[in-house]
Amino acid sequence: MRHLISPLDFNVEETNSLLDLAEKIITDPSAFKNVCNGKKLATLFYEPSTRTRLSFEAAMLNLGGSVLGFSSADSSSAAKGESVADTIRVISSYADICAMRHPKEGAPMVASQYSRIPVINAGDGGHNHPTQTLTDLLTIKQLKGRLTDLKIGLCGDLKFGRTVHSLISSLSRYEGISFVMISPEELKLPDYIKHEVLEEKGIPYKEVTNLEEVMPDLDVLYMTRVQRERFFNEEDYIRLKDIYILDKKKMAHAGKDMLVMHPLPRVNEITTEVDDDPRAVYFKQAEYGVYVRMALILTLLEMEVQ
Amino acid sequence: MLNISGLNNGVVIDHIKAGEALNLYDYLDLDRYPGCIAIIKNAKSSKMGRKDIIKIEGTPEDIDLNMLAVVSESATINIIRGGILEEKKSPVLPEVIKDIFKCKNPRCITSIEQELPHIFTLTDKKTRTYRCRYCEQAFKVN
Known part of the structure; x- marks a missing residue:
């Protein structure tokens, strides 16, 4: 019997099989x-x-x-x-x-x-939050057609953002991945992830504070919310919560194929004017979450589908 | 100087930082060992100035002496057989430590479920880093 507790519980082959199954479900949901x-x-x-x-x-x-x-x-x-x-x-x-x-x-x-x-x-x-990570992987695979050779920008709360930590660990197992970390000093990615995941595997990354500057080079921009519940100190939360807001003006810096992803819920870190931009895929991402969870349930229940 | 007779068969835990012997006694759970044990505190040491020593008579097979690497880095283990020093050992960091330390992460499940064992797994020997089995919070031993 298998469980899914950590995003790395499934190796790359198992993850790929699960994503393949999710893609089969997307193609023909009625068969399932x-x-x-x-x-x-x-x-x-x-x-x-x-x-x-x-x-x-x-x-x-x-x-x-x-x-x-x-x-x-x-x-x-x-x-x-x-x-x-x-x-x-x-x-x-x-x-x-x-x-x-x-x-x-x-x-x-x-x-x-x-x-x-x-x-x-x-x-x-x-x-x-391993099923969020699987959702993110399926979204990138579906909309970029690959999980290799991608420059991923991660923006916002990189310190407490579990989705970001899990996504880094999972994507680091694929070839040609590099990361750009965009965050204020106080919400930088923890050192242990830099040392134990990125440096250990020789994954290129850089840390910046300015979002616009790096946007033209990104294949994916993964936005996160600064979460009130992760702070012990309300003052820190209020000071940092509005630090990055993605709007139409900033989107003008992005390439035409860059995906904007977000684990949702969004508060104000992406303005609603961005929602109509074809590069904004966060609602599509939530939809993929259902398909990937269907594939996961089938996998863990060891159900064979003809 | 106080004299404690030499061991014929047993284990001498030497070079314990002065003042730490009683803590070690607890960590190693020596209270449940049925054999004779001597604790020597503040013995003179050319290397350390003062040191503590624990002498354990017999074969303490159930005692995990590698735990010494976690709680007392300076400690050395001398195995005595037939009155002579048979082997000198340096304790190596155990892969797993259980119920020696508590996870300090206030978000860890062990903070609300008191009956759970506190288990840490060695993740980096070089930096002597363990991680909580449940929340993966890092914990460095001295």
Whole structure:
């Protein structure tokens, strides 16, 4: 039995197979509509999330399965003090697979140690969010046609942004990738990622503070939100939250094929005037999230589709 | 000078930084060892000025002496057999350490679930860096 706890749990071949399956689903979704008949997905969401939870539920419903679960810790036994280990032992009898979001880092990993069903990490604090990474990879592969030879710009909160950390680790396994990190000094990428991932693998990268200057060279610009919940100090959050705002004027600096991606939700870091730009693909990206989660459910349930 | 008789068979943990022997005794969980143990504090040392020493009689097979590399970098291990020094060892950093340190990340699941073991995995020998098994927070040992 496999789980997906970290974005690197699947090696490159396994990741590519999963993305291939997702692309097959995009091409012919009706061929998959009854594959999970009689199967149940439990969504165990200990903190609020609209997109990820509904995306998982849509994925399972698209496959003909059904869903059950809770959407906040208050409406679960966690409010009574039940441990993650005990919860997952019980849920293992109710469902065939589960997706867990938890504010504490490592909670889905603990769950996987006690579970009798595959556990998918749907986000654990500021740590990992592997299905977002798979979504990002599928988006780039679909819209760029490759996951190699790309210059990726990462902009905003690179310190606490888990999607950015996971994307760097995952893309670093492909040939010809280079990164441009665009952030204020206070939100720079942590040293350990630079040392243990980028420098260890000899991946070219540079760190800048000015977004416009680097835009013409980028194949992908990945914007992030400065997240209030990752700060212990409200003052720091207020000072940094509006530091990069992508608008029409800045988009004029970008190449005609550059993709603008964002894990969403967006607050104000991309103005709504950019939404109509064909290079803005963040809503398409959210759509791909459903397909990649469908492929993931099928993979972890070891379902063969003829 | 206080005299403690030599060991015939056993282990001498030498070159412990002065004042650390009792902490080591706890870290190594020597309390559960049924054999004879002597703790010598503030012994004279030409190399260290003062040092602590722990002498353990017998074969403490269940005690993970490599843990010394984590909690006392200067410590050396001398194996005594038949009254003579058979082997000198330097402890090597263990791949996994369990329940010696607590994860300090306030966002880690171990911060709210007290019964979980605190497990760290060695990720960089050169910088003596471990990472929490759950949240991957880095932790450097001295």
